[in-house]
Amino acid sequence: MKRRQTEAASSRLVQRHAASCESCPLRRLPSFRAFAPEELKFVSQLKVGEIIVPLGHVLLSEGQSSDMLYTLLEGWMYRHKSLTDGRRQILNFALPGDFIGLQSAMFKEMQHSVEALTEVRLCVFPRNKLWSLYSQQPGLAFDVTWLAAQEERMLDEHLLSIGRRTAIERMAYLLLLLHRRIAQLDLLMDDGFELPLNQQHVADTLGLSIVHTNKTLRKLHDFGVISWRKRTLRILDQTKLARVARFEDSHTGPRPLI
Amino acid sequence: MKRRQTEAASSRLVQRHAASCESCPLRRLPSFRAFAPEELKFVSQLKVGEIIVPLGHVLLSEGQSSDMLYTLLEGWMYRHKSLTDGRRQILNFALPGDFIGLQSAMFKEMQHSVEALTEVRLCVFPRNKLWSLYSQQPGLAFDVTWLAAQEERMLDEHLLSIGRRTAIERMAYLLLLLHRRIAQLDLLMDDGFELPLNQQHVADTLGLSIVHTNKTLRKLHDFGVISWRKRTLRILDQTKLARVARFEDSHTGPRPLI
């Protein structure tokens, strides 16, 4: 397997004027549950600011700890971890609304890294305020656990995928899942969306080599099921893709946005 | 891939006299954090009883919901999920002290099943009391999240294993991990322990076929690294096994027992 050096994270974090949570456009999406006024107020005072982080920046890294927690507001990130010889596994992608850094809040050391796939905008709050959330807002505390359970679910499915699906099934599953997640965020543009990954990312997500990833994508393309050109992915035949993936929908109702 | 029918769960659950949490022998192990008296009292009143469930019983199953949550007190269980054609992936094993059913508490439907690998004894409490835990005992609520994050960590590592480790590395990793977990529970008998799995379980955990699982185990055996006879596994050369697995220790301090 090929070794890859970690990308230099030479970037400067830019502190920005923080918009209020009440006006956060994400909250208006139907996939997020409505917060009571005092919940909103509480969440607002957790927030210490927003940052913008450039493509390639490693926000959290394996083996280190972090005093900050984040909510992704814009852009894509990915969670991954590696073996000592450089083999890398992508664990999941983070999209707007996703909570980042729970593990760093619970344990001393991160055991995975989180890196930006695009320029991203993040909401920042200090890890030590998390405790006040538990002591003052049990509903939000429950929400944090809910989010952790939700992440667990996605990992379960990903594990089933890598362990038991064939290459083409995995690919179909991944593309369909990303499509759904993007759709829920209302980021679909006439059935396509911007996919800021290269084939190496896809390979490292699916546990495949890059060559086989390429050939598998080609098959889906030749079957007329997808089209992926210039960073935009289009699902041309959802039904067929879902059949290939043995995709089963999981309706989870609205989720919290913290 | 071979299809497997789900085992019949014809068993009868036996309601038992419930021992108090204060006297629970698990709590005396150093791997569990000490609870304050009022925490103990609170946990005690969550509990509605204990059940004993026979080998092969499906405690929770994919697609269904559950009103009860559990803590495993004795025995082994495993979490797994399957594709429609029967291919199965084992997600994780549950050992004494493990909390079972968080997903059923958070969502309407379970997306995985939990089944007994041995006869097991479980502590039972109703899902609807979980809310009182969040509203009255923020420390315990934090613990529940901690446990969820811990499960997430194990899944991350498992994903790395299946996605990027070779068959023999995966096998080494799994056996070493189980060894560590058993050791922490003080269930080691002169460097060996009872492993209530067959090779099919191991195959379904590692994403391998049963034949290849057999051959991989044989290699480790022939190298003199392990011995697995009559349900008891012995790690003969931990250092070598850790090297093969590229195992990296993760020290997490004591964990909560709920």
Add this chain to the structure above:
DNA sequence: CGTTACGTTGAAAGCTTTCAAGCATCGTGG
């Protein structure tokens, strides 16, 4: 116009699975 990053392909090698049989152990029933 050379460099770099990324995508594409064909061919060979290698790891895993599938197929087929044969063994061993264990509990049951004759």
Add this chain to the structure above:
DNA sequence: CCACGATGCTTGAAAGCTTTCAACGTAACG
């Protein structure tokens, strides 16, 4: 006590899926 069926473990061989190796093509950039 022994035959028999059910499980689970082993093996060899062939087939198949994936990876590795090697090149080549393309687009973006300075």
